Amino acid sequence: xxxxxxxxxxxxxxxxxxxxxxxxxxxxxxxxxxxxxxxxxxxxxxxxxxxxxxxxxxxxxxxxxxxxxxxxxxxxxxxxxxxxxxxxxxxxxxxxxx
Amino acid sequence: xxxxxxxxxxxxxxxxxxxxxxxxxxxxxxxxxxxxxxxxxxxxxxxxxxxxxxxxxxxxxxxxxxxxxxxxxxxxxxxxxxxxxxxxxxxxxxxxxxxxxxxxxxxxxxxxxxxxxxxxxxxxxxxxxxxxxxxxxxxxxxxxxxxxxxxxxxxxxxxxxxxxxxxxxxxxxxxxxxxxxxxxxxxxxxxxxxxxxxxxxxxxxxxxxxxxxxxxxxxxxxxxxxxxxxxxxxxxxxxxxxxxxxxxxxxxxxxxxxxxxxxxxxxxxxxxxxxxxxxxxxxxxxxxxxxxxxxxxxxxxxxxxxxxxxxxxxxxxxxxxxxxxxxxxxxxxxxxxxxxxxxxxxxxxxxxxxxxxxxxxxxxxxxxxxxxxxxxxxxxxxxxxxxxxxxxxxxxxxxxxxxxxxxxxxxxxxxxxxxxxxxxxxxxxxxxxxxxxxxxxxxxxxxxxxxxxxxxxxxxxxxxxxxxxxxx
Amino acid sequence: xxxxxxxxxxxxxxxxxxxxxxxxxxxxxxxxxxxxxxxxxxxxxxxxxxxxxxxxxxxxxxxxxxxxxxxxxxxxxxxxxxxxxxxxxxxxxxxxxxxxxxxxxxxxxxxxxxxxxxxxxxxxxxxxxxxxxxxxxxxxxxxxxxxxxxxxxxxxxxxxxxxxxxxxxxxxxxxxxxxxxxxxxxxxxxxxxxxxxxxxxxxxxxxxxxxxxxxxxxxxxxxxxxxxxxxxxxxxxxxxxxxxxxxxxxxxxxxxxxxxxxxxxxxxxxxxxxxxxxxxxxxxxxxxxxxxxxxxxxxxxxxxxxxxxxxxxxxxxxxxxxxxxxxxxxxxxxxxxxxxxxxxxxxxxxxxxxxxxxxxxxxxxxxxxxxxxxxxxxxxxx
Numbered sequence: 020x021x022x023x024x025x026x027x028x029x030x031x032x033x034x035x036x037x038x039x040x041x042x043x044x045x046x047x048x049x050x051x052x053x054x055x056x057x058x059x060x061x062x063x064x065x066x067x068x069x070x071x072x073x074x075x076x077x078x079x080x081x082x083x084x085x086x087x088x089x090x091x092x093x094x095x096x097x098x099x100x101x102x103x104x105x106x107x108x109x110x111x112x113x114x115x116x117x
Numbered sequence: 118x119x120x121x122x123x124x125x126x127x128x129x130x131x132x133x134x135x136x137x138x139x140x141x142x143x144x145x146x147x148x149x150x151x152x153x154x155x156x157x158x159x160x161x162x163x164x165x166x167x168x169x170x171x172x173x174x175x176x177x178x179x180x181x182x183x184x185x186x187x188x189x190x191x192x193x194x195x196x197x198x199x200x201x202x203x204x205x206x207x208x209x210x211x212x213x214x215x216x217x218x219x220x221x222x223x224x225x226x227x228x229x230x231x232x233x234x235x236x237x238x239x240x241x242x243x244x245x246x247x248x249x250x251x252x253x254x255x256x257x258x259x260x261x262x263x264x265x266x267x268x269x270x271x272x273x274x275x276x277x278x279x280x281x282x283x284x285x286x287x288x289x290x291x292x293x294x295x296x297x298x299x300x301x302x303x304x305x306x307x308x309x310x311x312x313x314x315x316x317x318x319x320x321x322x323x324x325x326x327x328x329x330x331x332x333x334x335x336x337x338x339x340x341x342x343x344x345x346x347x348x349x350x351x352x353x354x355x356x357x358x359x360x361x362x363x364x365x366x367x368x369x370x371x372x373x374x375x376x377x378x379x380x381x382x383x384x385x386x387x388x389x390x391x392x393x394x395x396x397x398x399x400x401x402x403x404x405x406x407x408x409x410x411x412x413x414x415x416x417x418x419x420x421x422x423x424x425x426x427x428x429x430x431x432x433x434x435x436x437x438x439x440x441x442x443x444x445x446x447x448x449x450x451x452x453x454x455x456x457x458x459x460x461x462x463x464x465x466x467x468x469x470x471x472x473x474x475x476x477x478x479x480x481x482x483x484x485x486x487x488x489x490x491x492x493x494x495x496x497x498x499x500x501x502x503x504x505x506x507x508x509x510x511x512x513x514x515x516x517x518x519x520x521x522x523x524x525x526x527x528x529x530x531x532x533x534x535x536x537x538x539x540x541x542x543x544x545x546x547x548x549x550x551x552x553x554x555x556x557x558x559x560x561x562x563x564x565x566x567x568x569x570x571x572x573x574x575x576x577x578x579x580x581x582x583x584x585x586x587x588x589x
Numbered sequence: 590x591x592x593x594x595x596x597x598x599x600x601x602x603x604x605x606x607x608x609x610x611x612x613x614x615x616x617x618x619x620x621x622x623x624x625x626x627x628x629x630x631x632x633x634x635x636x637x638x639x640x641x642x643x644x645x646x647x648x649x650x651x652x653x654x655x656x657x658x659x660x661x662x663x664x665x666x667x668x669x670x671x672x673x674x675x676x677x678x679x680x681x682x683x684x685x686x687x688x689x690x691x692x693x694x695x696x697x698x699x700x701x702x703x704x705x706x707x708x709x710x711x712x713x714x715x716x717x718x719x720x721x722x723x724x725x726x727x728x729x730x731x732x733x734x735x736x737x738x739x740x741x742x743x744x745x746x747x748x749x750x751x752x753x754x755x756x757x758x759x760x761x762x763x764x765x766x767x768x769x770x771x772x773x774x775x776x777x778x779x780x781x782x783x784x785x786x787x788x789x790x791x792x793x794x795x796x797x798x799x800x801x802x803x804x805x806x807x808x809x810x811x812x813x814x815x816x817x818x819x820x821x822x823x824x825x826x827x828x829x830x831x832x833x834x835x836x837x838x839x840x841x842x843x844x845x846x847x848x849x850x851x852x853x854x855x856x857x858x859x860x861x862x863x864x865x866x867x868x869x870x871x872x873x874x875x876x877x878x879x880x881x882x883x884x885x886x887x888x889x890x891x892x893x894x895x896x897x898x899x900x901x902x903x904x905x906x907x908x909x910x911x912x913x914x915x916x917x918x919x920x921x922x923x924x925x926x927x928x929x930x931x932x933x934x935x936x937x938x939x940x941x942x943x944x945x946x947x948x949x950x951x952x953x954x955x956x957x958x959x960x961x962x963x964x965x966x967x968x969x970x971x
Contacts, residue, residue, distance in 0.1 A: 020263070020285065020382045024304055025278035041277065048277035056262035056367050062835045062853060063510045067366050069262035071507070071545065073269035074175070075168055076250060078540040079507060089834060089894070093272075096170070109853045111837035112889040113732060215873050228873055237873070400870045522761055523607075523771040526632025533758045535852075540834055540896045566632035571899050572871060576834065579857075579880040580891030586877035 023052050029099035040097045047073055047080045047092035050103070058082050058092055059106035081106040138164045138206070140454050141227050141240035143213050143395065146174020147193070147440040148432025149246035150200040151447035156244075157203040159455040164238060166211040166229050172197045174248055175268065176440045178275045186303075189440065196444065214573035216243065216399055218425050225427050228573075228585075235581040242427055242454040245396060246447060249389035249433040252412075252493060253549045254289050254314075255503050255513070257361035259385065263368030267386035271297045280306030284379045286371055288360055289386040290315035291491045295343035297384070302350050309380070310353040312360055312373055314387075315491055323489040330486035333479050336439075337486070387494050390548055391415075392434045398570040401425050406563030409485070410437060411493045412548065413567055420453035420470075421446065429454065438481050445477035496552030505553065506546040508539020513553050520557040526566030527551055540576055543568040600626045600770075602945065603789055603799035605777050605813060608636055609753065609930030610937055611805035612760040617942025619767035626797055627764060628789065629773040636807070640828050640901020641753040642858050643850070644843055645932050646690060648710070648718050648745035655713060656956035657910045660936060662715075663953065665747055667935035672751065675759030678766060683755045684851030690748025691726075691844040693739055695885050700740045707743050718745045730841050738885040742844065750843035752851055753931050760938065772797065777806075780816040782919060787817075801921040803945060807904045808867070810926045814959075818918035821959045823926055825902035827862040829871050831879055833893040840887065847883055855890065857883045863905070871898045903928040907965045913941070913954040921948075924959070 027039035031049060040049035047070050050058065057067035059081045070080035073093045080092040083104040088111065092103075140156045142149045145167035156163045173180040177193030185191045200207070208231055215228040228237045251268045258264065267287060273279040274297070281301050286309050287294055298308060323330075330337055348354065361372045362383050371380045390412040396402045403416040403424040414436045421429040431450040432443035449470050456466040499505070501514030511534045519533040527543075527550055530536060536550050537543030543550070547568050555565045573582075602618045604611045607629030615627040647665050651658025665687075672685030694700040704720045711718060721729065722741040729744070765771060775793035786800040804813045807823075814821040835853035849855050860875045876898050884891050904926050906912050911927030923945055927933055940951040 020281070020283055021273065021279040022282040022306070023278060024280055044277040048273050048279060051273060052277065052279055058262070061510065063508075066260065066510075067262050068260060068507075069367075070265060070269060072251070072266055073272045074250075076541060076544045077507065087892070094168075109835040109837045110893070112839055112892070113734065113837065217873065226873075400868065519758075522758065522765070523629070523773045524632075525773050528632045529773075532754045535754075538897065540894070542897065569633060571897055572873070573895060573898060576894035576896045578891060579831075579833065579884060579893050579895055582873075582877050582895060583881035583884050583891070584877075585873060586881050 020054055020056070021051050029097070031097060031099075031101040031103060033103050034105060042097055042099060044097050045073070045093050046082065046084070046095040046097055046101070046103060049097050050092060057105070060108055062109035065108065137239045138162045139240070139458055140164075140242045140244060140451070141166070141238065142205075142244045142246060143167075144174060144246035144248055144432070144434075145169065145172035145200070145207070145209070146246060146248050146432060146443065147176065147196060148248075148443035148447035149174070149244070150196050151444040152244045152246060152431055152451040153205040154196075154199050154203045155448040155451035156454060157205055159451070159460040161455060161458060161460060163203075163205045164240070165205050165207050166213050166227075167207075167209055168212050170209050172200055172207070172209070175272075178272060183275065192440070212575045212577075213395065214575045214577050216395060216428070216572070218399060218401075218428055230575075230577045230581055233581070235577060235585050237585070241458055242429060244421070244429045244431055244447070244450050244454065245434060246430075246432045246443070247392040247395060247434040249437055250392050250544065252387045252390050253545055254385040254387040254494065255499055255505055255549050256385070257500060257503050258363050258368070260504050260507055261362050261364050261368045262366070263364065263381060264362050264383045264385065267294050267297050267384045270384045271300065274300060274304065278304070280304045281382060281384075282307050283381050284309045285382040285384070286310055286312060286378070286380050287384050287386070288312035288314060288371075290494070291386055291388040292340060292487065293389065294386040295340065295347060298347045298352065299343045302347065302352070308352045309378070310355060311347065312371075313354055313356045314358070314360060314494060316494070319490040322492075323486045326486040326489055330483040332482035336483040388491055389433070389437055391436055394542070394544060394570050394574050396423060396428070396430060396434070397567065398572050398574050399423075399425055399428060402428060404567075406561070407436065408561065408563065409488045411552070411562055421450035422453065438477075438484065442477050442480035445473045445480070449473050449477070493548075493552070495556070496549060497556035499549070499553060505549045506534075506536035506539065506543075508541050509535040509537075511536040516550055516553050517557045520554055524554070525558070527554060527568045528566060530554060531568060537568045542570060542574070598798070599786060600624045600797065600799035602626070602801045602803060603628060603787070603797050604803045604805055605789065606805035606807060607761065607771065607773060608805065608807050609641065609757060609760075609934060610807070610925055610927065611803070612757055612764065613930070613934040613937035614803055614805060614925060614942050614945065615769055616760040616764040616767070617938035618946060619764045619769035620938070621943060621946055623946055625764060625767075625769035626799060627761070627769060627771050628775075628777055628791065628797060629771065630776050631774050636901060640830060640859070640899065640903070641931050642830070642846075642856065643750050643753040643848065643931060644690065644845070645685065645687070645749045645751055646845075646929070647715065647932070648690060648692065648743060648748055649706075649845065650929065650932070651910075652706070652709060652713070654908070654910045656953045658713060658715065660911070660953035660957070661929070661932060663940070664933045664936040667939050668749075671935040671938060674763065675756050678763040679755050679759030680762075681755055682851070683759055684752040685749060686751075686851070687747065687749035689744060689746040689842055690750070691742040691744055691842050693742045693844055693847070693886050695738045695882070696740055703743050715745075717747055718743060720744070733840060734887060734889050736885050736888045748843070750848050751931060756931065756934065760934070777813065780813065780922070786921065787919075801923065801945060804922070804924040805926065807926065808902045810904060810924060814924045817916045817922035817924075819914055819916050819922075819924050819959060820962070821912050821914070821924050821926060822907055822962055823904045824863070824865060825867055826905040826928070827864070827866070827869070827900050828859040828903055829862075829875050829879065829900045830859055830898065831857040831876055831883075831895050832897045833857075833890070834896050836893060839889070844886075846879075847886055854896075855883075855893065867902060869900045869902060871900050906959070907962045911957050912959040912962075913950055914958050914960075915948070915950060
């Protein structure tokens with residue numbers, strides 16, 4: 020799908036898996052570079068979605084970052100060790116608090 | 118005390134006193150940077166808000182950290198360097214979400230989010246340089262993971278060095294599609310093929326505008342070069358009418374006029390439209406329908422003033438003209454702001470703006486040719502089952518049902534279908550929903566009201582919003 | 590479909606206004622076999638229906654006006670049947686849930702004032718309305734992360750909420766399905782008596798004739814009512830709304846000014862700005878105050894994103910209560926106006942529609958005649 024032309028310098032985790040990444044690049048780019056396309060399941064129908072625009076407009080790249088839900092992966096910069104998970108359905112504050 | 122009173126009670130004037138600037142510029146693309154530089158040259162205080170981490174906008178994205186490859190990159194790097202040195206109060210990572218124009222005279226208030234906090238500032242002049250967004254290209258299956266826009270892939274290329282590899286297809290039409298193909302190939306990327314969906318007869322439609330377009334022949338020359346380089350690289354170009362994306366849970370194949378090909382990435386593009394999300398939310402800011410580019414544009418005078426005092430627009434968000442035209446428009450708007458604030462006389466403004474106008478007109482010369490070459494794909498051809506509004510998952514069929522129920526425009530349609538009600542607020546689907554309504558009613562686009570955008574034009578947290586009214 | 594179709598012949602009823610009130614009456618009349626035309630403006634008319642909060646609500650209605658209280662109770666009782674039909678007609682659940690409704694009290698003073706109000710409503714015949722203290726509220730909504738400021742709430746088990754936009758769609762679809770005609774796109778400029786009825790002249794030059802005419806034009810009612818000899822002072826009162834992104838269930842019961850919709854979004858409202866202006870913009874100042882109060886009810890919402898804010902103009906009469914009348918100088922010309930179009934949709938589509946066809950207003954509506962406004966200064970705030 021995509022191939023990196025620049026070296027990685029850190030790792031992040033996606034759903035518990037370790038992925039190579041580059042500090043400062045967008046989280047969305049790091050996931051795409053690792054071959055991940057489905058970032059979330061929609062709250063309307065549960066269907067899988069990935070990024071469309073990568074410029075902060077479409078809200079299709081929502082993920083859970085360090086426990087915070089509904090984060091736009093294209094606007095979150097990678098930092099070493101970042102823990103990221105799929106956004107499943109609507110944001111859940113009750114689960115957040117638990 | 119009524120319930121409504123309880124819900125809005127509170128100390129008045131408890132919000133932190135807003136600072137004051139002469140000019141607030143939105144967007145650090147070519148128009149915004151040029152406007153800020155020019156405004157600073159006339160001694161005005163300038164605050165510039167931009168969502169991205171670094172200046173450049175879309176066309177010069179990450180220009181400071183890349184090695185310049187061509188003249189465009191060099192132009193961008195020069196502009197960004199001048200901007201950095203201009204003395205502008207530059208706020209990267211800042212998202213504007215509301216504008217409250219002054220009730221009389223100049224001077225309004227602008228609200229934005231930065232670093233997780235909402236802020237506001239009073240400004241004499243607001244110059245909106247919000248650029249363009251890609252026109253959506255809704256095909257069956259375009260919501261599958263693995264289907265993205267060409268613009269998105271270009272951002273991944275410029276900011277993260279990601280190049281396409283494997284079964285990667287480009288589909289649609291327009292200059293950006295060819296430019297991206299060339300950029301991707303130059304960086305060692307590979308493409309499975311290009312599906313050219315442009316309506317037949319492009320050259321025939323465009324020819325009458327050739328003479329004018331040749332005032333700036335480099336545009337056409339570049340376009341021809343791009344197409345030649347793509348073909349020389351061995352990338353198959355297929356002219357087609359119908360395209361669909363298929364797969365279980367993610368893209369697996371594309372079907373081109375009935376013929377299936379394996380695919381793991383499909384990049385769509387159907388040209389760009391002005392980003393009018395902010396101007397459409399400002400009461401009294403009049404917009405007009407551009408039947409050629411099939412988009413709404415803010416009504417502007419020669420200087421970039423909208424119908425609302427103190428609010429100006431420059432660059433692609435006023436109508437697609439490209440990066441070079443945007444630079445001149447940004448400077449012209451800043452000159453007018455300088456005149457309005459008494460920094461230069463009317464004669465000085467006119468003398469300085471004259472040459473800029475000539476330069477800008479030259480850059481705009483090829484537009485009619487390009488617009489005739491690549492008219493937007495017809496919304497009437499979108500099948501009923503295709504999702505238009507990706508946030509709320511509303512299909513073209515649902516939108517057509519709403520029209521049959523008497524909805525005349527995008528706003529009643531939104532109320533009846535939820536199309537445009539999700540987090541993106543119609544940014545992505547707006548042109549498609551509008552086009553489908555117009556086609557279903559059998560009227561021109563200008564007769565169909567577009568989504569009325571609302572502040573906040575970008576989501577912000579309730580915590581940020583509440584903090585503006587003071588501590589809880 | 591590009592030009593408005595020309596409608597010759599005489600409709601049984603023409604309704605001016607395709608909002609919540611006009612659509613409910615239009616649906617009710619069409620369902621009863623009348624030939625109905627609903628006349629509406631264009632895409633960006635001043636629509637209170639769009640700003641509706643979606644409560645089906647009796648707990649605060651009719652203080653000092655027993656007819657309105659009774660009319661409201663009658664509507665709430667008819668609501669389950671309406672919800673079923675409207676869902677079928679809209680092709681989608683209108684999400685009517687009569688789960689009970691709350692009005693939160695965030696300090697001792699608010700609680701005492703609300704308790705006093707509840708007592709007053711009880712004395713005027715409202716059944717079931719009670720005060721709940723914080724512990725009782727927590728028992729009613731286990732797991733709901735109420736903020737420490739929540740002292741208690743008033744609670745009416747009969748109250749509930751609905752998706753007002755799907756309801757509107759259902760009412761209009763039902764009107765059409767029963768043979769009614771929806772004519773959007775042009776305001777009505779004149780109402781001329783003709784033999785056997787009225788002729789309505791519209792801004793686009795088209796004309797519609799009908800035996801009966803119902804003015805249900807919201808904030809624009811006053812001018813139209815004068816054309817049929819009725820004095821119905823209505824002024825616009827702006828209400829601002831906030832809606833968040835979709836959230837997992839967090840607030841099981843709707844409350845006055847905050848509810849979680851069936852789609853998961855949390856809707857927060859609603860200001861009551863009585864400045865006489867027809868402006869429909871929002872103000873950051875009002876939105877931030879509304880957000881602040883919402884966070885005192887549910888502090889976890891601080892991280893929830895607001896995705897949309899909007900304002901709508903509610904039609905307000907001098908005493909804030911609905912007004913219904915048939916003109917004595919223009920028989921067959923009616924007016925209906927209120928700012929509780931959702932709660933009252935069931936009586937509008939039911940008894941009121943039936944009465945318009947037969948000519949005698951129902952009991953409670955008769956007692957809400959605009960004659961009561963003569964000499965009255967504006968006192969309403971609800």
